[in-house]
Amino acid sequence: MTTAARVVGTGLLVVVLAGAAYVTADAYDVVPGMVTLQEPPPDPLSFPTAPGAVEPTTTVPALTDLDPQAPVPADAKVQALVDGLVKDPRMGTSVGVVVADQLTGDVLAGHLPEDGRTPASTAKLVTAIASLDTLGPDVTLPTSVVRGPGSSIVLVGGGDMMLAAGAGDPDAVEGHAGLGDLATQVAKALQLEGVTTVSLGFDDSLFASPTLSPTWNPADIAAGFVAPVTALAVDTAKISPGEYPPRYPDPSLAAAKTFAQRLTEAGITVDGTPSRTGKPEGGREIGVVQSAPLDGIVHHFLDTSDNTITEVVSRLVAIHEGLPPSFEGGATAVLHAVAVAGIDTHGAHLVDASGLGAGSVLPPDLLLGLLRLATDPAHGVLRDVATGMPIGGLTGTLSDRYTQSSARGLVRAKTGSLPHVTALAGTVLDADARQLVFVVLADATPDGGQWGPRAAIDAFVTTLSGCGCG
Template identity: 55%
Template sequence: MRRSRVLGVSVLVVMAVVGAYVTADAYDVVPGLVTLAPAPAPARPFPTAPGAVAPAPVAAPLAALPAAAPVPSDARLGALAQALAADPRTGGSVGVLVADQLTGAVEAAIEPDVARTAASTTKLLTATAALGRLDHARTLETRVVRESADQIVLVGGGDMMLAAGAGRPDAVNGRAGLGDLAQQVARALTLAGTTTVRLAYDDHLFTGNAVNPGWASSDVTNGYVAPVTGLAVDIGRTRDAEDAPRSTTPSLDAARTLAKELEADGITVTGTPARVVATSGATTLGTVRSASIAEIVDYVLHESDNTITEVLGRLVALDEGLPASFGGAAAAVLEALREDGLDITGTHLDGASGLSHGTHVAPALLVATLRLVTDPSHPRLRGVAVDLPISGLSGTLADRFTTSSARGFVRAKTGSLTSVTSLAGTVQDADGRLLVFAVIADHVPVTGEDAARQAVDEFVTQLTGCGCRD
């Protein structure tokens, strides 16, 4: 009797457990087949990609030009060019070319293929080669290496725009500072237990003459250019002024400046800095970097700086595997332009800046270069077009066209040497059409150079008023 009672109780317990599990299963608390949840909706079919179809025809962005459409007044532009050539202010030896930027159609020409002393309009060629061949984001490195236990070497990487003290991140001239470099070096030396060193410098990145024989003997002392070396402070200026005389020993001066900065940071520098070749693989104690190549090109075009243009030419030469010299830079720039499809026949560059009277460029090459850099299919070169000075507003054109109707409508590179006035750039005419132009007057009376510039400016101003025939 007792066994039956135990069995009955066991059955009840089992049934209770089973019932509880079934209830839990119904509410999806435990795994099982029973559920009170609503049945899920049927799964959506797997998507299929539509079949390929032919694209709709693309409409032409511009309709064909009607046969009756007005055409530029070539006769008027030609008459303006002839008047400029005959103007006694220009000296009687003038090359002119005006062309439509879009089509290349020649609108006015006077001896366009004759190579003349082009002065600083030559910088258009160097800037184009630099942006076409060099990495736009590249910077120039100035560093100090430890040559031996008691000697360190300042190694130039082509930056001639070093600041004497702290670098200025918002500047191109002065982006990298020797004061910043000295702090890095002093910290590394102090940690190594060194407080006294000898300082040398290595500026062998560039080769050949640092001063072009084609320059006037007074160009350095008058502040037009500095000897082209691998490093310098403030482009070799001997004082803080735009037209200050340039040092004849910019690399040595940079080393001396670094020595002073090291002394201020607690490092004793003995002796006079000597010029050496740094050992490959020497330990680097500090590094500072210049502005980018793109920023340097912009600076060159705005300020028309001869020294930094020569630096750019040498960098292009190194990129092309040529000597980093005046001759190597000239060859590299012309080769870069030739590779871009430009006709360089008759062109002779005596360096990269146009400071030498031995540089001869035809208006046709300047105009072809301008058409190249304004062509949307060459975006790498666009910086040359947009960085040109603007009439009456910026750069070397800031004080020209100030009261002219052409103010703000001209972007151009200026050029000026003794007996030479040149201008090459772009201008909008009365219809909003973009013209490219180059003017070179290479026999200007020495006493009338300002008058010659005025004549050229008047000619370009008249281009803005030209349009289509009525």
């Protein structure tokens, strides 16, 4: 056999052996192929079919229909508390009360909640809601200086009655803007013109007269509980420091005199005494400072129950509503604004916006509606009403109440106090951490001042906080 034949034979043997090996591997499913030693797979199951539709069997409801004529019962525990408060001799003979669950709005108990009564300073809740809902929380009030003819300048009030006499404090509400800062701006502008002596006028025509309400008790004015309401003032027209000091009879003139002093300190001589005048038409603004935002102002007047600033804010709402910026216009405007916000104002009447005057009437149900709006997360713009109210035992006009109560820190409420009138409207957390909304108006309290009715109301709210009523 030749060498070539041997090579061919050997090659064929290799191919045969390789083929046999692949077939064997295929049979054991090691390599791809059609040969296998596995059992063939079973035939697939038939596709399932759905059963045919059948008529439903008759079912019996677990609960029968409710009787639409059946009365909705008040929570017995809460109603018992309300009844006890109404009968308390310290509360007098005219009491309105309502208590509701904030989350659901369910009224848990009440006593004549639809009857109007004197609200005192709880009326400030109307102004608070109205202003934030219509004007917005970021509005600020300008105090500016406008260049007049010749060497004249005019200080123009934009409603800020809490101006600082000197430098403003950007972290404060009271004194946020300062006449000292304004004088510095104006002095630089005048010096650039080469002017070193000016005559100073002031324009406070933004608000209408009168500046004092005829419904206010003269004794309250004399006691410093309120100042004349003008568009321009330093430190709410206080003549001396303190919570209720005497007030300047003409806050705008007093502010203009203070501004003249600041100008003199900045190097500008003021010729003569400042005089009331109009804003120069087409005059160039040479300086301006801005108040704190409105939400801070609302927080301030709720916490401190500041009558004057509340009246200022109501006039801003009146201007927005196209009404005269007066006591009547402001009161009408704030009630209209809360009605637009969805509050039932039937039976309501305000003679002013602060609640200081005689003759205002609000039903407890109206105040309840305002509080529910302010505590509703869907109305975040009103949050500063809920958070601006005093906290029991801690802040504002409630700082000296609830100090020894288990409800300390759990009560946020607006106070109201007039002769023979004691009121409280706000929220409290109960033992189940549910927020309850309550309103108490008593407008025929016995002689003896505020101590007795306040003690009765505070005991009532303290008991509410521990009742697990929500």
